Amino acid sequence: MRPALxxxxxxxxxxxxxxxxxxxxxxGMTESVEQQIQKSSYMFVGTVQKTNASxxxxxxxxxxxxxxxxxxxxxxxxxxxxYTGRDVTVQLREGSNVKAxxxxxxxxxxxxxxxxxxxxxxxxxxxxxxxxxxxxxxVQAFQKKDDEDxxxxxxxxxxxxxxxxxxxxxxxxxxxxxxxxHDPQWQEAEIAIDVVQKGQLAARTVSILFAGSTDTMxxxxxxxxxxxxxxxxxxxxxxxxxxxxDRYVVVDPLxxxxxxxxxxxxRLLARGAN
Amino acid sequence: MKxxxxxxxxxxxxxxxxxxxxxxxxxAQVLVVNMTPNSQSNEVGxxxxxxxxxxxxxxxxxxxxxxxxxxxxxxxxxxxxxxxxGNTWNLNCIVPGGNSVFGTGxxxxxxxxxxxxxxxxxxxxxxxxxxxxxxxSNFTSLAPMTVxxxxxxxxxxxxxxxxxxxxxxxxxxxVYVGNNNFNTSPQTATVDLSLNAATPPPPAGxxxxxxxxxxxxxxxxxxxxxxxxxxxxxxxxxxxxxxGCGGSITSDVVVVRxxxxxxxxxxxxALLDVPGDGLPGxxxxxxxxxxxxxxxxxxITLSSQISIAVDPSSRQTVWLAWADGxxxxxxxxxxxxxxxxxxxxxxxxxxxxxxxxxxxxxxINNSGKVGFLYQKFVNPGACxxxxxxxxxxxxxxxxxxxxxxxxxxxxxxxxTLGRTxxxxxxxx
Numbered sequence: 001m002r003p004a005l006x007x008x009x010x011x012x013x014x015x016x017x018x019x020x021x022x023x024x025x026x027x028g029m030t031e032s033v034e035q036q037i038q039k040s041s042y043m044f045v046g047t048v049q050k051t052n053a054s055x056x057x058x059x060x061x062x063x064x065x066x067x068x069x070x071x072x073x074x075x076x077x078x079x080x081x082x083y084t085g086r087d088v089t090v091q092l093r094e095g096s097n098v099k100a101x102x103x104x105x106x107x108x109x110x111x112x113x114x115x116x117x118x119x120x121x122x123x124x125x126x127x128x129x130x131x132x133x134x135x136x137x138x139v140q141a142f143q144k145k146d147d148e149d150x151x152x153x154x155x156x157x158x159x160x161x162x163x164x165x166x167x168x169x170x171x172x173x174x175x176x177x178x179x180x181x182h183d184p185q186w187q188e189a190e191i192a193i194d195v196v197q198k199g200q201l202a203a204r205t206v207s208i209l210f211a212g213s214t215d216t217m218x219x220x221x222x223x224x225x226x227x228x229x230x231x232x233x234x235x236x237x238x239x240x241x242x243x244x245x246d247r248y249v250v251v252d253p254l255x256x257x258x259x260x261x262x263x264x265x266x267r268l269l270a271r272g273a274n
Numbered sequence: 275m276k277x278x279x280x281x282x283x284x285x286x287x288x289x290x291x292x293x294x295x296x297x298x299x300x301x302a303q304v305l306v307v308n309m310t311p312n313s314q315s316n317e318v319g320x321x322x323x324x325x326x327x328x329x330x331x332x333x334x335x336x337x338x339x340x341x342x343x344x345x346x347x348x349x350x351x352x353x354x355x356x357x358x359x360g361n362t363w364n365l366n367c368i369v370p371g372g373n374s375v376f377g378t379g380x381x382x383x384x385x386x387x388x389x390x391x392x393x394x395x396x397x398x399x400x401x402x403x404x405x406x407x408x409x410x411s412n413f414t415s416l417a418p419m420t421v422x423x424x425x426x427x428x429x430x431x432x433x434x435x436x437x438x439x440x441x442x443x444x445x446x447x448x449v450y451v452g453n454n455n456f457n458t459s460p461q462t463a464t465v466d467l468s469l470n471a472a473t474p475p476p477p478a479g480x481x482x483x484x485x486x487x488x489x490x491x492x493x494x495x496x497x498x499x500x501x502x503x504x505x506x507x508x509x510x511x512x513x514x515x516x517x518g519c520g521g522s523i524t525s526d527v528v529v530v531r532x533x534x535x536x537x538x539x540x541x542x543x544a545l546l547d548v549p550g551d552g553l554p555g556x557x558x559x560x561x562x563x564x565x566x567x568x569x570x571x572x573x574i575t576l577s578s579q580i581s582i583a584v585d586p587s588s589r590q591t592v593w594l595a596w597a598d599g600x601x602x603x604x605x606x607x608x609x610x611x612x613x614x615x616x617x618x619x620x621x622x623x624x625x626x627x628x629x630x631x632x633x634x635x636x637x638i639n640n641s642g643k644v645g646f647l648y649q650k651f652v653n654p655g656a657c658x659x660x661x662x663x664x665x666x667x668x669x670x671x672x673x674x675x676x677x678x679x680x681x682x683x684x685x686x687x688x689x690t691l692g693r694t695x696x697x698x699x700x701x702x
Contacts, residue, residue: 058355058357077345077374079343079345080347109367110348110350110365111344113352113364114312114365115312116313179521216320216399217397219376220373
């Protein structure tokens with residue numbers, strides 16, 4: 001789960017309050033609210049203070065920039081300062097407009113950050129005083145996105161297994177291994193298989209490669225540990241690297257799933273590749 | 275690389291150096307500006323491997339990069355932006371393919387003269403060894419940079435750019451991206467170039483040119499560094515690894531040259547190793563020892579330390595700095611600075627040597643003043659308790675032809691650091 005989702009998760013449990021957020025995007029916006037949420041990294045309810053205006057000298061005011069007072073933050077990364085109660089600049093989507101006094105839920109991305117903040121609008125909906133439905137929509141949209149991301153990764157996997165890591169160690173190659181500061185430092189893990197969820201495998205164990213490096217390139221990659229149990233999405237074409245073409249690798253954070261996610265993996269696998 | 279987590283002083287250094295300026299005088303004040311915007315003053319990111327570009331047409335416009343994520347942790351990574359000569363800074367999240375912790379991988383940026391277009395070469399933060407070459411016509415715009423080239427199995431894109439001021443192609447931006455292209459192993463030293471990069475749609479003429487012409491032990495060293503003279507003479511420097519590609523490396527230090535913007539059928543072959551093996555690429559040093567990933571203070575040696583700069587007032591005058599040394603403790607890791615005044619054919623001996631040190635970066639201004647930036651490991655140092663330290667130094671010389679006499683604009687190291695970074699660079 002995204003860390004910031006915790007902020008909105010509790011609100012999703014609250015009873016519904018119908019009619020506080022419009023289900024459809026404003027005229028001219030072709031994406032659904034769900035799609036807009038899924039493409040956004042900062043969402044808030046705000047009141048438009050001024051059109052054709054900016055809070056930042058480096059973002060000149062024009063007919064697409066508006067100053068918005070942040071009334072309530074709906075979703076924000078933990079690393080971002082709290083802008084509640086402050087004015088920010090929003091660059092509207094092309095061809096859209098708002099007027100001073102409008103209270104709206106903005107779905108945005110950064111943006112420029114300096115003495116002020118300028119955000120790039122992905123979309124917006126009208127917002128009432130009660131934002132519980134909106135928060136619920138955000139949670140649901142991200143849950144759908146998380147499912148969709150995992151479904152796509154499942155579709156790409158050559159083999160999906162559940163089991164336990166028997167041992168790990170440094171991988172060995174006969175081919176020249178590129179020297180780069182971004183060396184994945186390939187490690188090899190032997191996994192005892194309980195379930196083959198996708199693909200064919202006669203053996204009861206499988207050897208897989210994972211990146212032991214914590215370099216900028218590999219820090220998110222799964223790091224397998226002796227005795228660890230789980231589900232692994234194994235790929236043969238995820239990384240172009242000498243000597244690994246015919247070997248199974250796990251490199252994406254989604255390539256490891258906790259064991260209790262097996263039903264979810266099965267469900268998403270059943271949805272197929274499209 | 276050992277990752278050192280530290281606050282934002284990494285980027286402070288860059289602007290500190292810039293503030294001194296290569297034209298600094300003896301009593302120049304060192305102005306240190308915290309580049310992290312006030313709104314993000316609580317950030318504790320890595321912010322490593324900074325790079326800095328000044329718009330020659332408007333020196334108050336400065337862009338910088340580091341391993342910094344966008345504050346909203348979205349899909350675009352930021353560049354640092356200043357429009358007031360470095361006094362205040364913004365983060366502008368316009369680099370496609372960021373991640374929420376480091377932003378991008380290796381990233382460098384350049385403005386050519388006058389066009390105001392900013393170019394970048396980076397390793398995407400959302401992928402593995404995937405290089406992008408990017409541009410924006412307005413680096414303060416909120417619009418994402420345009421991806422001009424996209425290639426996997428890449429390392430260390432390092433960008434330079436220039437404007438054609440007269441003759442054929444006048445007005446065109448010409449952009450050169452040194453990189454280590456594992457798709458062409460075992461000869462991996464590569465320069466991607468475009469002869470007209472500013473406006474055409476992707477790929478805007480970009481394409482790779484392998485500049486290594488000799489056999490290697492499996493690959494070249496990671497860095498291939500270009501430098502551009504406005505007359506159209508392009509140099510590139512790289513390590514030609516001859517043996518020991520597994521770790522204890524023997525290498526030549528090679529400079530190649532092209533005299534017509536890299537536009538011919540055999541680019542970067544104008545400089546032959548004569549006397550020598552007669553092949554393209556002058557071997558400035560032969561058989562130097564390197565050790566991959568030797569412990570070195572708070573980081574490791576990566577045999578990635580090379581820098582080259584051509585004198586804007588003379589296309590024949592080119593300076594080169596590199597590091598070598600094979601001690602497992604990096605105690606003999608030595609920076610060498612040399613100069614050629616005949617287009618790279620002959621070279622001086624060491625005009626400057628510093629040991630143990632790393633991260634050399636050279637730049638030359640229009641007056642011929644040379645700046646040499648590096649970081650020296652001192653043990654015992656001036657850190658608390660007398661422990662080991664990194665010192666960041668900037669030295670300049672104006673009498674390179676006669677001497678040179680190196681001069682430090684500051685009477686003491688710019689900053690004494692407990693930790694350091696890689697790939698520090700200076701730009702003028």
